[in-house]
Amino acid sequence: MTSAEVDSAATRPPREEAAASGAPHRARDQARARDGSLAPRGLVRRPSFVVGVCLLVGWVVVAVFWPWLAPADPMAQNPSLRLLGPSGGHLFGTDQFGRDVLSRVMAGARPVLEVAPLATALAVAAGSLLGLVCGMRRGLVDEIVMRVVDMFAVFPSLVAAVVVVALAGRSTTTLVLVIATFSTPMVTRSVRAAALVEREKPYVEAARLRGEPFWSLLWREVLPNVSGTVLVEATSGLGNAIFAASTLSFLGLGQAPGSPEWGASVADNRVFLQQCWWTVLFPALAVGSLVVGIALIADNLREQATRR
Amino acid sequence: MLRFLTRRLVTILVTMLAVSLLVFIATELIPGDVARVVLGREASQASVDALRHQLRLDEPLAPRYLHWLGGFVTGDWGRSYTLGVDVRPLVVERLLNSATLALLSFVLLVPVALTLGLAAGLREGRLTDRILSVTGLSLAAVPEFVTGVVLLVIFSVRLHWLPSSAQAPPGAGPLTRIQHLLLPALCLVLLCTGYVARHVRASTVAVLASPFIRAMRVRGLSETRLVRGHVLRNSLVPATGALAVQLQFLLAGLVTVELLFGYQGIGDLLLSSATSKDVPALQASAIVLGAVGMGIYVIADLVYALLDPRVRVGRARA
Amino acid sequence: MSGPREREPAGSNRAAGDPAVDGTAGAAGTGGTAGTGGLIVEGLTVSYPSSAGPAVALHGVSLRIRPGETYGLVGESGCGKSTLAAALAGVLPGGGGIDAGRIALDGVDVRALSAREHRRWRASAFAMVHQGTSSSLDPTIRVGAQVAEVCRLAGLSRAQARSRAVELLGAVRLPEPATLARRWPHELSGGQQQRVGIAAALAGSPRLLVLDEPTTGLDPAVEREILDLIQALRRQIDAAVLLISHDLALVARTCERVGVLYAGRLVEQGAAADLLTSPRHPYTAALVAAVPRVGVSRRERRMPALPGQPPAPTDRPAGCAFADRCALADEVCRTSEPPLAPTGPTGSSAGSADLPEGVADLSDGHTVRCHHSIRVDLPRFQEQVNEVAAEPARPGLLTVRGLSRSYGRTPVLTGIDLDIAHGEVLGLVGESGSGKTTLARAVVGLGPHGPGEIRLDGRPLPVALSRRRADDRRRVQMVFQDPDTTLNPRHTVGMVLRRALATLRGEGTVADLAGRVQLGPRLLPMRTPSLSGGQKQRVAIGRAFAGDPRLVVCDEPVSALDVSVQAAVLELLATARDAHGVSYLFVSHDLAVVGYLADRVAVLYRGRIVEVGPATAVLLGPHHPYTHALTTPVDPVPPGRAGQPGRPGQVRRGSTAATGCGYAESCPRRIDGLCDFVDPPLLPLGGGVTTAVHSVRCHLDAADLPVFPPPAGPAVAAAAEDEKPEKENV
Numbered sequence A: 001m002t003s004a005e006v007d008s009a010a011t012r013p014p015r016e017e018a019a020a021s022g023a024p025h026r027a028r029d030q031a032r033a034r035d036g037s038l039a040p041r042g043l044v045r046r047p048s049f050v051v052g053v054c055l056l057v058g059w060v061v062v063a064v065f066w067p068w069l070a071p072a073d074p075m076a077q078n079p080s081l082r083l084l085g086p087s088g089g090h091l092f093g094t095d096q097f098g099r100d101v102l103s104r105v106m107a108g109a110r111p112v113l114e115v116a117p118l119a120t121a122l123a124v125a126a127g128s129l130l131g132l133v134c135g136m137r138r139g140l141v142d143e144i145v146m147r148v149v150d151m152f153a154v155f156p157s158l159v160a161a162v163v164v165v166a167l168a169g170r171s172t173t174t175l176v177l178v179i180a181t182f183s184t185p186m187v188t189r190s191v192r193a194a195a196l197v198e199r200e201k202p203y204v205e206a207a208r209l210r211g212e213p214f215w216s217l218l219w220r221e222v223l224p225n226v227s228g229t230v231l232v233e234a235t236s237g238l239g240n241a242i243f244a245a246s247t248l249s250f251l252g253l254g255q256a257p258g259s260p261e262w263g264a265s266v267a268d269n270r271v272f273l274q275q276c277w278w279t280v281l282f283p284a285l286a287v288g289s290l291v292v293g294i295a296l297i298a299d300n301l302r303e304q305a306t307r308r
Numbered sequence B: 001m002l003r004f005l006t007r008r009l010v011t012i013l014v015t016m017l018a019v020s021l022l023v024f025i026a027t028e029l030i031p032g033d034v035a036r037v038v039l040g041r042e043a044s045q046a047s048v049d050a051l052r053h054q055l056r057l058d059e060p061l062a063p064r065y066l067h068w069l070g071g072f073v074t075g076d077w078g079r080s081y082t083l084g085v086d087v088r089p090l091v092v093e094r095l096l097n098s099a100t101l102a103l104l105s106f107v108l109l110v111p112v113a114l115t116l117g118l119a120a121g122l123r124e125g126r127l128t129d130r131i132l133s134v135t136g137l138s139l140a141a142v143p144e145f146v147t148g149v150v151l152l153v154i155f156s157v158r159l160h161w162l163p164s165s166a167q168a169p170p171g172a173g174p175l176t177r178i179q180h181l182l183l184p185a186l187c188l189v190l191l192c193t194g195y196v197a198r199h200v201r202a203s204t205v206a207v208l209a210s211p212f213i214r215a216m217r218v219r220g221l222s223e224t225r226l227v228r229g230h231v232l233r234n235s236l237v238p239a240t241g242a243l244a245v246q247l248q249f250l251l252a253g254l255v256t257v258e259l260l261f262g263y264q265g266i267g268d269l270l271l272s273s274a275t276s277k278d279v280p281a282l283q284a285s286a287i288v289l290g291a292v293g294m295g296i297y298v299i300a301d302l303v304y305a306l307l308d309p310r311v312r313v314g315r316a317r318a
Numbered sequence C: 001m002s003g004p005r006e007r008e009p010a011g012s013n014r015a016a017g018d019p020a021v022d023g024t025a026g027a028a029g030t031g032g033t034a035g036t037g038g039l040i041v042e043g044l045t046v047s048y049p050s051s052a053g054p055a056v057a058l059h060g061v062s063l064r065i066r067p068g069e070t071y072g073l074v075g076e077s078g079c080g081k082s083t084l085a086a087a088l089a090g091v092l093p094g095g096g097g098i099d100a101g102r103i104a105l106d107g108v109d110v111r112a113l114s115a116r117e118h119r120r121w122r123a124s125a126f127a128m129v130h131q132g133t134s135s136s137l138d139p140t141i142r143v144g145a146q147v148a149e150v151c152r153l154a155g156l157s158r159a160q161a162r163s164r165a166v167e168l169l170g171a172v173r174l175p176e177p178a179t180l181a182r183r184w185p186h187e188l189s190g191g192q193q194q195r196v197g198i199a200a201a202l203a204g205s206p207r208l209l210v211l212d213e214p215t216t217g218l219d220p221a222v223e224r225e226i227l228d229l230i231q232a233l234r235r236q237i238d239a240a241v242l243l244i245s246h247d248l249a250l251v252a253r254t255c256e257r258v259g260v261l262y263a264g265r266l267v268e269q270g271a272a273a274d275l276l277t278s279p280r281h282p283y284t285a286a287l288v289a290a291v292p293r294v295g296v297s298r299r300e301r302r303m304p305a306l307p308g309q310p311p312a313p314t315d316r317p318a319g320c321a322f323a324d325r326c327a328l329a330d331e332v333c334r335t336s337e338p339p340l341a342p343t344g345p346t347g348s349s350a351g352s353a354d355l356p357e358g359v360a361d362l363s364d365g366h367t368v369r370c371h372h373s374i375r376v377d378l379p380r381f382q383e384q385v386n387e388v389a390a391e392p393a394r395p396g397l398l399t400v401r402g403l404s405r406s407y408g409r410t411p412v413l414t415g416i417d418l419d420i421a422h423g424e425v426l427g428l429v430g431e432s433g434s435g436k437t438t439l440a441r442a443v444v445g446l447g448p449h450g451p452g453e454i455r456l457d458g459r460p461l462p463v464a465l466s467r468r469r470a471d472d473r474r475r476v477q478m479v480f481q482d483p484d485t486t487l488n489p490r491h492t493v494g495m496v497l498r499r500a501l502a503t504l505r506g507e508g509t510v511a512d513l514a515g516r517v518q519l520g521p522r523l524l525p526m527r528t529p530s531l532s533g534g535q536k537q538r539v540a541i542g543r544a545f546a547g548d549p550r551l552v553v554c555d556e557p558v559s560a561l562d563v564s565v566q567a568a569v570l571e572l573l574a575t576a577r578d579a580h581g582v583s584y585l586f587v588s589h590d591l592a593v594v595g596y597l598a599d600r601v602a603v604l605y606r607g608r609i610v611e612v613g614p615a616t617a618v619l620l621g622p623h624h625p626y627t628h629a630l631t632t633p634v635d636p637v638p639p640g641r642a643g644q645p646g647r648p649g650q651v652r653r654g655s656t657a658a659t660g661c662g663y664a665e666s667c668p669r670r671i672d673g674l675c676d677f678v679d680p681p682l683l684p685l686g687g688g689v690t691t692a693v694h695s696v697r698c699h700l701d702a703a704d705l706p707v708f709p710p711p712a713g714p715a716v717a718a719a720a721e722d723e724k725p726e727k728e729n730v
Helices: A003-011 A024-035 A040-044 A047-069 A101-137 A139-154 A157-168 A172-199 A202-209 A214-250 A262-272 A278-306 B002-029 B034-039 B045-054 B061-073 B087-122 B127-141 B144-158 B174-209 B211-218 B223-236 B239-260 B266-275 B279-307 C004-016 C024-030 C081-089 C115-125 C143-153 C158-171 C190-202 C220-237 C248-254 C272-277 C282-290 C331-335 C436-444 C470-475 C493-503 C510-516 C533-545 C563-580 C591-597 C615-620 C625-631 C715-722
Strands: C039-048 C055-065 C070-074 C097-105 C126-129 C208-212 C240-245 C257-262 C265-271 C394-407 C410-422 C425-429 C453-456 C459-461 C476-479 C551-555 C583-588 C600-605 C608-614 C682-684 C695-697
Touching (some): A040 A047, A040 A278, A047 A278, A101 A214, A101 A262, A101 A278, A139 B002, A139 B279, A157 A214, A157 B002, A172 A214, A202 A214, A202 C533, A214 A262, A214 B144, A278 B127, A278 B144, B002 B279, B034 B045, B061 B279, B087 B239, B174 B239, B211 B223, B211 C126, B239 B266, B239 B279, B266 B279, C039 C081, C055 C070, C055 C240, C070 C081, C070 C248, C081 C240, C115 C126, C143 C190, C220 C625, C257 C282, C394 C436, C394 C583, C410 C608, C436 C476, C493 C510, C563 C591, C600 C615, C600 C625, C608 C625, C615 C625
Parallel strands (some): C070 C240, C425 C600, C476 C551
Antiparallel strands (some): C039 C097, C394 C410, C600 C608, C608 C695
16 A cells, blocks of 8 residues: 555544444435535534635635735835834834835735636646546546656656746746646546546446437446535645745745735745834735635535545 | 556656757757856857867757767766856755755645645534645745745734744854754745645545445444544555655645745756856756656555555455 | 343353254253233333424334244334344334333333443343354454453453353354454354354343344345344343344244234234235235245236335324235224234134233234224235246347456456347346356446457357447446446436437337336436435436337346335336346346246356256256355354355355366265366257256256255245244143
8 A cells, every 4th residue: 555545544433333233313414415515504503614714715806806805005215114013093004115015915916816716727737637537538648647647746846846947937928838837647546546436336347338328328327526626726736836836935935025915925025024013924924824715625625425 | 566666767868868958959049058157248249159169069959968968877967058067066056955845845845735634534514624634725826026025024024023034144053054944944935735635634534435444443442543544544554655755746846935935945046047048066966866866656656556455465356 | 120230141151052052951941930920011102303203203103022932023224123222232223212001021011220230231141143144343453352251341350351252153153263352343254243243242141142134135045044043142142133134035934923014103013924924914924925935937927016105204194004015904994994803713822821811902812903803815916927928938048158357356247158048037046155146247348348248149249348349338238236326316207218218219218118118207306315225226227228129138136125126126127028028137136026027047156057957946956066055045054054164154255276076065966076176068958949958057957956945835935934943732
C-alpha cells in the first residue's frame, strides 16, 4: 500500500454501519443523501459551512467592489501619515508610505481571487479529464500519466514551484500556469480513483455491453457519479491555490513588490514588524480568513460526499 | 513489498533526473544571461564572455548537462556563482541547520497531533471533537507566513517572550538555540498538527465503528481495555501515511519559515539561489530537498509495513 | 443469582472437553433447569430515533429459550432480527434504545444491571457470533492472542489463557491449533475466521449464545461444517442458543423451535418441523412456499409472489402489520392487531405450565398472530403449474470450446466446453472462487482475455467486448448480481430504460418495456436509489431485454434478495424466457434456485466443469461426488475430518495440481493412486440423447456414483427431520 493510498483511505471516514435490519430508517436517510448528495439542504444547517460561505462570499464581494468600498486609495502615498497605528481614522493603520492598510487589504483581495480560481479551474478541468480517461481506459496512457503524477506527488511541490517561477520569471500568467500545473496531478489522482471505483460497477459494464460510445460512457454514466469528487477537489484546490499564490508572492515570486496583494504586502512590510505590526498582521489575517472559509466549505462538501 | 520499494526508488531516481534536467533547461530559457546577472550591469562584455566560457555556458546543453551530472554523482557539486564557495559543504551546512528545525518541529508535532486526533476521535460528534476538528482544519489551511506573522506579533512584538529571529548568535548554547527555533518550529507544528490529527481522528472513528470493536465490546471488554489494546494500534498505524505527507509539507514550509524568521537553512539557500540565478547552488539545494522529501515516503512505507501485519506478511489471499 | 463467575470452572471443563463428545453429555444439564432457566424475553420494544419520528424496530417481542435449546429466529431483512441480537447484547447502534420489556437470563434481570455489571455479564454469561467472517477479529493481533484475551476476562492467568485459547481453537476443529494460534486473521480462510469467532464466543462458557447469521457469505460446504460444529458444541455447553437467519432451510435443520419476525413483531412461533410444514400465519406460509427446493423445477411448482413491502418502521399500521400484503386480510385485520395466540389442537401446550397465567407469548406451543390462522393453508400458496409445452430445444445458440482464463498467473478457468441451445436455460453452479462469474463474464466479453472459442449461432465472437459487432452485443446481454450498483444512481428508471432502447435499437416505448417487467409507470420518473432491491433487479432485467436478446447471462441475479422477492424475480425471469424464447446462462451458488429455472446444469469446480447434464439428473444423481457434496444438506464426511486442508470450502486458487482430479484431496470416494495422478475425462453416463447428455468428470463407474436421497415432502421439513437433534425427550 502506498502512502498515498493510506492517505486517501484515512481521509474517508467510513460511515457507521448500521445494523442492516436494525435501523431501516438509516437506509432511507442514506438513500436520500445519495439522491441529492450535493443538495444544500443538509449543508445549510451546518454552522461551519455557513461561516465558510460567508467568508468566501464576503471576500469575493470585496474583490469585485473594493473601488467603491475602500475608504482610501490603496496606492496613494501620504508621507505625513506614515506608520500610524490602528485608529478611528485608519481602522488598520497606515504603512511606511502613509498608505491606508485597510484599503490595501481590500484591494489585495482582487489579485488573489483572480489567480487562484483561474488556476483551479484549469487544474480541475485538465485533472478531471485526465483522471476520467485514465480511469476508464487504463492501459499504457494511464500507466504513463500515473507515473508522471507519482513524480509530482513525491516531489515537494513548493520547492519545484520556487525553482520554476524563479527561472521562468515572475508574471501573473506564470503564477497561474505554475499553480495549475502543480494542482492538476492531485485532481487527476482523485478523479481517477473515483472513476476506477465506478468503472467496475455493473451499471458501467451494462452500458458497455449495450454499446454506449466511450465519450457517452464518460459523460452520461461516470461523470455524474464522480461529480462529488470533482466538486470537493475544486473547493480544496481553490484553498490550496490561494495558499500557493500568496506564499509565492510572500517569497517574492508572485505579485510584484508594492502590490497590495496580501502575500506581497506581508513580504514588503516584514522588516517593519517590530515598529508597525499592523501592516503585516492584517494582510496575513486576510489570507487566513479566506483560506479558512474555503477549507470549511471543502470539509463540509467532503463530508457530504462520503456520507453516501 | 520488495517490488514495491524498487518501483518507488526507480520513480525517485527518474524524478531526480527530470528535476535536474528541468532546472538545466530552465536556465537556458532564462530571460537574460546568467553571466551578466552574476557580474552585474557594469561588467565588460569581455569579462562576461570569459565567465560564460568558465561556466561552460557557451557549450551546448547536452554535454554540459552530462558533465554536470557526472560531477554531481562523484561529489563535485560545483561552485556557487554568487557566494563563490563550494556548493557541497554549503548545502550540507544549510541542510543540518534545517534538519535541526525540522526535527524540533517533528518532535513537537507527533505527540500533540496523535493525542489531539485520538481525543477528538474518541469523542466523535461531541463539543471537544467539533472544536478540535474545526481548529485543526483551519490551521492546516493557513499558509505558514500567516501563522508565523500572528505568532511573531503575539510572542515577539507584543509579549517579548521569544526572539523574532531563528538564527541564534554565534556560539550560543543549545538552550538559546532552541529558544530561537521555538517560534518557527511552532509555526510548522501548527500547520501540520491539524492535518495529522484529522487523519488520526478519522481512523479512530472508523475503527470504533468497525464490527470487530463491536464484537469485542459484546465480549465484555472494558472501554479502557478496548481503546488501549485495539483502537490505538489500529488507528495510529494509518497515521504514518499522514505523517509522511506532512513531513513533505514541513519541508516545503521550511522555505517560507526560514525567510520569515531569517534562518540560514536549505530553504533559504534554495530561494536566494533561485532569485539570484545561482544555478549550481539552486540545482544542489533543489535536488537535496527533493531527495529528502521523497526519501520520507520510502521510510513511511517501511514503517507502515512494520506496523501492519497485513502488509508485512504479504497479501496471503487475493 | 450467585454471580456468573462462580459457574466458570465447571463451564470451562465442559467446553474444553473432547470435541468428539456427542449430545449425551449436554442433555444431562437440561433437566434440572426448568422454571426460570434459560433466556426469557418479555414484551421487548426497541426503537431508533429518526427524522420521521421514532422508528419502532421491535414491538412487544416475547420468547423463551431453555438451556440447551436452539431457537431459530427468521424473517426478511428489515424485520428486526439483528436489532433483537443487539438489544440482547446491550449494544444498540445509532442511538437506539429499549423502550419496554424484560430480558432475563437464568433468572437475572439483565436490564437492571449497571453498565459495569452488564459488561461483566457479557464477559461471563453472554456470547455472540457475528455475521461476516472477518468482522469480529482485530486485524493487527494474532488469532490466539485474541481468544486468550477473552479467556483473561474470564479470570484466567496469562499462561492459562494462552493454553486455553489453543484448546478452544482445537475444540472448534481448527487444524493444528497451536500453530494456527500464531497466525494473523488475514491468513485464515473465511470459514476458519468464523471458527475463531466461535472459539472466542465460547471462551467465557456462555449461558446464552447468539448466532447472528453465522454462515451468511460462506460457501455451502463451509456453511455445513460451521453448522455441524455449532450442533456439536451446543450439546456440550448446554447454553440457550438463539440462531438468527434469513434462511428457512438452515433454521429448520438446526433449531428445535422457530420464531418468525415480521415488521418487528413475532408473528408465529412453534416447533421447527411443525411451523415450517404447517404454518398458520399467511406470512410464514408465503415464506415457506417461496423457498426453492433442490431438484424441483418450475415445471413442477411455480413459486408464489408476495406483493408489496413491509411497512416502514416509522409508520406502523393500526391493525395487523401484514394486512396490506395479505390475501386473507379483511376489515378486522386493518383495525385491530391480532394477539399471539395458540393455534389450537395442532399446537402442544407443553411447558407453559410453569409460566404465569395468561402469558401465551411465552408458551412452548405453536402460537400465531393472525385473525384467520384457521384459513391459512400451505398448499393454497403452491399454485398449480401452468403447463408450458416443452418445445424441443434447437441446439447451437452458444458454443464455447476450450475456454481458459486467468488472473495474472493464477488460472481461473481451464478448458471449458459449453453449449446452450435456443431457448434453453443452462444453470451454472459452483462455490465462490470456482470461476463461475469469470465464465459468465467471458461469454459477454468482460473480464480478462484468454484462449478459447466462443461462437454465437455458429459465428465466432471476438474475446474483447470492444471488438464485437453491435448486433452481437445486442443479442448477448447480462443481468448482474448486486441490485445496488447495477443501475446508475444518478439516472431515473425512465432514463435507464430509454438509454437501453436507444443503444440496443429496441422497439416499443419505455412504458411498454417497463410493463414487460411488471414495473408501473409511476416508477419511471423515480431515481434508481429510491427503488427496492427487487424493483432494481426488474429494471436491470428490463434493460437486458430491451433489444430482444437471444442469450441473457444472469450472474447471481437473486442472491442479494430476500426470499419472497427472490421468488418474484425468478418468476419474472421464467415468464420472460417463455414469452421471448430467450436462452439463459444462469449462474448461482444456490442449487435450489438453479434447479428451479434451469433445463440443464453445469457444475464448476476450481475452474473446470466436473459435471453437466439435464437439471434433475445432475441434482438428483447419480452425480459427481462434488455435486453430491453440494446437494446433500448433511455432511457425509465424519466430523473428525472437518476443517482439514483441502475441504471443498477452502479453495486455494493456484494450488490446482498439474495432474490428477482437482477434487481428489477432498473427495470421500477417492481412489488412491488413480485420482491423485490421472485427470479424469468428462464421460457421458449411459447413452443419452444428443441434446441432453449427462456427463461426469470422474474415475468412478456410473453405478458407483452417489445419488441424492429422494425428497420427501417439503424440503425444509425434510431437512428438519434429517437432523432432528436428540432432544425429543426433554
